[in-house]
Amino acid sequence: METKGDIMANMRRAAAGAAIAASMALLAACSSDGGDDGPTSGATSGGGGGDEPVTLTWWHNGVAGDTGENSLGDYWDQVAADYMADNPNVTIEIEQIQNEDLQRTRIPTALQSGDAPDLFQQWGGGEMAAQAEAGYLMDLSDVLSDDINRLGGGVAPWQVDGVTYGLPFQFAVEGIWYRPSLFEEAGITDVPTTMDELGDAVQKLKDAGIVPIAVGAADGWPAAHWWYNFALRSCAQDVVASAGTSLDFSDPCWVDAGDQLQAFIDTDPFQPQFTSTVAQTGATSSAGMVANGDAAMELMGQWNYFVYEGFTDGSDEAIAALHEDLDWFPMPATDGGSGDPSAAMGGGDGFSCYVDAPPECADFLAYIVSDDVQRGYAEAVGGLPVAPAASDAVTDPVLQKIAQTTSSAAYVQLWMDTLLGPNVGGAMNDGIVNIFNGTGDAQGVVDAMVAAAATS
Amino acid sequence: MTALEASGRNADPVVEQSTAGSRPPTPATDHPRRANVRKWAEIALFVGPALALFLTFVVYPVISAARYSMYKWNGVSQFSDAEFIGFENYARALFGGTSPDTKQAFTTAYTQPFWEALSHNFAIIFLSLAIQLPLALIVALTLNRKFRGRAFTRVVIFAPYVLSEVIAGTMWLIIFDPNGVATQWMRAIGLDMPAGGWFEDPTWGFWTVFFIITWKYVGLAIILFLAGLSGVSEDLQEAASIDGASWWQIQWRINIPLIGPTIRIWAFLSIIGSIQLFDMVWVLNRGGTAGQYSTIASYMMEIGFFRSDWGYGSAIAVIMFFLSFVIALAYMATILRRDNAHPGKAR
Incomplete structure (x- = not known):
């Protein structure tokens, strides 16, 4: 079982390498x-x-x-x-x-x-x-x-x-992908709609010996998306939207987002060694864990539907079997905060x-x-x-669900790193990963963003 | 061959005559000038293309980087619109910038990661000399004898060095995966992996990477030392052993001193390579999610390229260039001077 997984990981990595090589060849060929x-x-x-x-x-x-x-x-x-x-x-x-x-x-x-x-x-x-x-x-x-x-x-x-x-x-908006069979195994009957309910679900899954949530923190951005969602609910709509041009992060809601993330990480909801896990490459990636039933949930965009399919053998039956046991719910609402509970992060x-x-x-x-x-x-x-x-x-019923959430959200906020651009957005993502690493805190994220904003 | 000799013989008297000044200038005096022109034409022909490439792809980019490093430029807007800020990018990296308003923010966000990356480079220099050098010497001295499978052993030792960095890095990523072979072995003997994973743990990440670097590059040292040892005359070793020297004394008093030049050249390559170390740390995970094993080159790439802070990234590149340059010159002027001095003395 494990060897098969390893071989698969090797093959996927080799293929990715070949793709990179091919794209570089294309680059060389086209420059003329x-x-x-x-x-x-x-x-x-x-x-x-x-x-x-x-x-x-x-x-x-x-x-x-x-x-x-x-x-x-x-x-x-x-x-x-x-x-x-x-x-x-x-x-x-x-x-x-x-x-x-x-x-x-x-x-x-x-x-x-x-x-x-x-x-x-x-x-x-x-x-x-x-x-x-x-x-x-x-x-x-x-x-x-x-x-x-x-x-x-x-x-x-x-x-x-x-x-x-x-x-x-x-x-499309992002949300939480999950495996209904693992929810059933842990005795979770309804999908979480609030952070408290998500916390309960995490505890039930842990009690059942199942990894509750997979996150590909080694890639940085998948971890950062958790913070984005906390910031989205913590900050008022115009505070987030205007930050893209004003680069003003003085509102306390930005630090609050990091504090909420820290509190959530402290409940230990993620797989072990999450900072060493990548998002999409190999069976031990966060997507691989969900696709193989090694983890119950993952916060991701709609593209992950197809990333998960990539972990099957590609046959129609295998993909159908995966779809049978793969579902999606919107990011649960947080308590308090100035943002709308039904606001959603999205991108395109x-x-x-x-x-x-x-x-x-x-x-x-x-x-x-x-x-x-x-x-x-x-x-x-x-x-x-x-x-x-x-x-x-x-x-597709799952994609319909995502489309439905996209259109019914109070407002959809573009991915924070895309909104802020590579300089401030990159500093933000690195600061957030430091929280995941235990080497930084909520204030550190805002400080990094402010410093980067001062350089641009 | 004979034609060349003939022309050379003809030229000599002409030179003597013209330098003697006894004759007025004649067409014959064109010969040295023509030879001169020819000499320069040959130099231009053979050096020209290489020089042009060097100027275009080495000197020009260095000058460009030095120019970019003086500007606040995001790499997207036209460079002509970029704001000139003098040495502010350097100041930001080295000590948090000159503005009191941003000094504290810049110190945390830029100066600390910069010095952390630089300290990793110097740690790798030091550890390479302290660990790779003795390790390579011991292996080379041990293998410096005839035995069955010697060629095979050498190939095996050299194999990691020949592997491309990307392939080797990917291989280690798989081995050190949280569910990888290394973790399974550790669990089998009752130990656990570092809390944050092999690569991303704030304490252990650097050492995992140093282990991989050692694995990757120690082969080069061993092969170089073996090549050096094969040049040491066996007579010396035989004479010493007849005089009653032990194996260890032979190594310490004869072999190691005689491959001194090789060791010093290897150390030079190792130091410069350590300063410029990039491929492996980038393949592993861009120097780590929190810069656990960042190097100055990976830091430059991360911040200049991926954060589009091109002026600052260029300043880091120039700092790296100067560091390599100064260390290389200092090393050549002091340590390598002994090895280069011999032809000079002979003259």
């Missing part, structure tokens, strides 16, 4: 053809969607996973092909780039160089605000005003001071157009978020679409 789009985009910048040939370059993060399957990348290929069929003058050149390479290296460097892709992945929040401030992004507010209205409040993280710089194709994926991109870029982006393409996205990829009209395409 960047000049192609320059003249084309320049020539058409005056036109308004005429018949002149236009080339759009599109960078997205849909790369093949460990299994070699790439449903997202395949779907985007098809979307681009459909659009090109309807608009014969447009040629779309796609580059699939691994998420961290794309976000941390490729996009910043391309924007710096002045030779950026026309359409590229955009996570919203503080990083997008910095790009907008530097003048890299196309203002979509007027050209796509109909689409912005159609998509509704989910667009907010892609707006800065009322100006829209990108559109999301996916948005979108695209921005480069400031010098041809007008067809906005038109293609509107096509990507159109109701039909959004519906197809839900069906083909299993994602949670932003377009309200596409919500009926989500048929």
Whole structure:
């Protein structure tokens, strides 16, 4: 049993290594053809969607996973092909780039160089605000005003001071994934809706000899998400939302969030050596523990549904068996605090157009978020679409539950690290992990954020 | 060959004649100038490409980093919009910055992690010399004889060094996983793993990583020392043993002194490598979740690259560059001087 797990861990790691190598090869191969789009985009910048040939370059993060399957990348290929069929003058050149390479290296460097892709992945929040401030992004507010209205409040993280710089194709809140069979074994009848009930559930699971909650604290951010949720409930809506631009953390609610986290950690709800556990890689990762029934719960975004599937042998029966015993509930409400108990943390994926991109870029982006393409996205990829009209395409009961919570939340706050950008957000995550490590405290998180804010 | 010799023979008298100054300048005096031009053309041809690469990929980035380090720059905005702040980034790393408003916050958030990372580098330098050096010497002296399977043993010893850092790091991650082999063995003998896990425990994380570094790099020391030992004449050892020296005396009085230059070169490589140590600590977990085994290079990467604090990250890079540079020069001027001095004396 254990050896099998180890072998699996090895294979997953090897595959991840191969994926990294492949993406680096891609990086090397593609760095030479960047000049192609320059003249084309320049020539058409005056036109308004005429018949002149236009080339759009599109960078997205849909790369093949460990299994070699790439449903997202395949779907985007098809979307681009459909659009090109309807608009014969447009040629779309796609580059699939691994998420961290794309976000941390490729996009910043391309924007710096002045030779950026026309359409590229955009996570919203503080990083997008910095790009907008530097003048890299196309203002979509007027050209796509109909689409912005159609998509509704989910667009907010892609707006800065009322100006829209990108559109999301996916948005969802996070919550707690759990294994109903383990809840049953521990005698838990109802899913927890308050922190007290969560505490009771943790105790019952421990009494039954089951690890209550898995957290991949070695990766930093999975641990930080616990703090985000405490801060969300502790701080008023405008305190959190305005922190993204004001970088003001003087409200005592920020320290209170850390104190609540410390109190929660003190109840010992997590697996042993949680600071050495990664989130997604290998059978001993937090996702692996939940997928293998070694832990009962995990706080994660909707993507983990597919991460869990990756720990099965991939057969339809195995995935069905997993789905049978895998469910989701919203993050329980905390006592007190200025935030709404039904507020939720969430995040999503979108695209921005480069400031010098041809007008067809906005038109293609509107096509990507159109109701039909959004519906197809839900069906083909299993994602949670932003377009309200596409919500009926989500048929999986668990994903429906997440979509339901997303739309019924009092408000949805973008991931704190995305909101605050890499500098302050990174300092925050490191400070939170220090609480998990026992080397820092609630005040330390705020101090680190204040210090980082003073440097930016 | 003969053509070269011939041309050389022809050139000599011309040089003598022209330097004697007895003749007015003739076309023959172009020969040394032409030879000079040719010499420089050859130098340009052979050194040029390497020099161009060196200037482009070493000197230029160093100068760029020094320039970036003077600015407050997030790596996203245009560099032309970045604010010039002089040596403030260096001050932030070294002593919390010059502004009294932020001094305390910066000291905790930046200065302490910086010195902690730096102290890890120096601890690794010291521990390498104190632990890897004797260990490698003992193994090398023990293996410095003919026995069956000697080649195989050497390959096994050298294998970790040949493995890529990423592969080796991933392997150790699996072994030291909270449910990994190392933990199971420890449990089997009735011990438990460190409370925070092998890598992330605030006390034990550094030592786990040092163990892995030793495993990875001690092979190089052993192979270098064995190569050095194979150059020590067997006559000396035979003569000594005829004179009644023990095995230990032979090693201590003959072998070790004679491979001194090799040991000193290894120590040099080890010190510079320790200052620049990056790959392994990064693969393990980016220097640890709380910097348990951070090095100055991993700290630079974490804060410059992942936190988009490019000016500050560049300042760390420049500090690291100077540290390596100064230590390398000092080492060459003092310790390696003995080894390099011999040709000079002979002249």
